[in-house]
Amino acid sequence: xxxxxxxxxxxxxxxxxxxxxxxxxxxxxxxxxxxxxxxxxxxxxxxxxxxxxxxxxxxxxxxxxxxxxxxxxxxxxxxxxxxxxxxxxxxxxxxxxxxxxxxxxxxxxxxxx
Numbered sequence: 001x002x003x004x005x006x007x008x009x010x011x012x013x014x015x016x017x018x019x020x021x022x023x024x025x026x027x028x029x030x031x032x033x034x035x036x037x038x039x040x041x042x043x044x045x046x047x048x049x050x051x052x053x054x055x056x057x058x059x060x061x062x063x064x065x066x067x068x069x070x071x072x073x074x075x076x077x078x079x080x081x082x083x084x085x086x087x088x089x090x091x092x093x094x095x096x097x098x099x100x101x102x103x104x105x106x107x108x109x110x111x112x113x
Contacts, residue, residue, distance in 0.1 A: 013102050021098035022083040027109050029056050029072050032080040035112070036070060039104035056080070066094055070101070 013023045025032055033050065040047050040061050045068065048060040059070040066086050073081040082105060084098040 013099050015095065016083075018085075019093040019095055020083050020085045021095060021102055022081060023102050023106070024075060024079055024081045025106065025109055026079055028078055029074045029080045031109065031112075032072055032082060032105065033057050033059075035105045035108040036072070036082065036101075038108050039101055042104060042108075043101065045101075063097075066097060068097070068101070 013021050015021055027035075036059060037047060037050065040059075045061045045063055048062055050057065050059045052058075053071065055071070055073045057072040059068075059072070061068040061070065065088050068087075069085045071083040071085075073083070075081055082102055084101050086094040086098040086101070088094060
């Protein structure tokens with residue numbers, strides 16, 4: 001349990017008041033988009049769509065129980081904020097899955113440097 005807590009704390013993942021997980025990576029939006037697609041595939045999460053949005057990109061994904069919305073926002077040309085909202089129904093938020101998606105994206109980005 002302590003190992004997991006230190007990994008999450010070390011990952012720098014925060015939450016909005018509505019329990020949406022987010023983090024900023026020091027990588028371009030294109031790199032984070034590709035890493036996000038790979039992370040979803042690795043986790044066996046179905047990619048529904050990946051489209052341009054007003055502030056960057058919007059990715060829709062799903063599992064049997066969850067609807068997942070991932071927003072990538074361009075902060076600078078070399079910094080991208082990722083926000084993950086994993087929901088089961090209109091109220092329940094799955095913070096653990098949202099956190100793991102961001103963690104896996106970070107691992108992929110670190111590997112690819």
